[in-house]
Amino acid sequence: MIRRPANAGGKLTVSPFPVLAAWFARWKDDLHLRSVALTTWIENHLGLLAFAWLALMASLLTYKVSRLMVPVHGAFDMVQLVLPYIFIALAPIAGFMIGRAAFLHNRDQPEYRLALFGNWRELDRSEAQAHPSFGPTGFLTSLVVGMVFGVAIRTGEFLVIMPALNQNAPEWAFSLFIAMSLEVAAMNFFYMVCFVMALRTVPLFPRMLGYVWILDLLSKLMLARIAGGLELPASIGEPLSRLLTTNVHTVLISVAIWLPYLILSERVNVTFRHRVSSEVSKA
Secondary structure, rough: OOOOOOOOOOOOOOOOHHHHHHHHHHHHHHHHHHOOOOOOOOOOHHHHHHHHHHHHHHHHHHHHHOOOOOOOHHHHHHHHHHHHHHHHHHHHHHHHHHHHHHHHOOOOOOOOOOOOOOEEEEEOOHHHHHHOOOOOOHHHHHHHHHHHHHHHHHHHHHHOOOOOOOOOHHHHHHHHHHHHHHHHHHHHHHHHHHHHHHOOOOOOOOHHHHHHHHHHHHHHHHHHHHHOOOOHHHHHHHHHHHHHHHHHHHHHHHHHHHHHHHHHHHHHHHHHHHHEEHHHHOO
């Protein structure tokens, strides 16, 4: 493959890996098209996804209630069983709706930059929207979709590990049930706020996701502290400790993978910070 760059003074340059370069270009184009299709499908089927989520949670709740490990002596006992699951089911939907309402028309750039690496040239919003790298597509789609899967995985872990309990259970078990259900509901809410901010290209998305990562880590440490103050049997305490440790590692791995991308990616900077590399803009 022979190329004649415009700034090479007429000299011919030969690409050392023409087949590899062509394959990578095709792969990149295919990834972009697939990400655009997936993002568009999600945006067009949000109602269907919400309905499927609620239907799944209703089915799982029915299953959990049908296999109770504690007695139910009245309506209050049943409310204690069911209410945490209702919070968990509604939290991501509430996060999406509140996030959309709160940030729908927020397109202003923050006054202070937190991502200070690199040399950048500022764009106005119309320039940013016209840029080929604008939008939640490409690798950014993986992050957006990953937040949705994270909500499902976190909820699934809770449903598998924790039985439905009320005040008739041992005090330590009921306290742990309430603490874990509130933590799952809160994180489901905040990750869905991040999801809608990314989908709507809200400029505050990168730093909001950073705040949620910090909150996620703090919530795991809070759960560990609460569990440490309870008289947990060894058969419960040891698996719970391993689960919390694994969850902390998962968050840290996500931060290690995605934080450099959120800071340095051209797509992220064009889409959310409305700026391009000054070196690229000079080329």
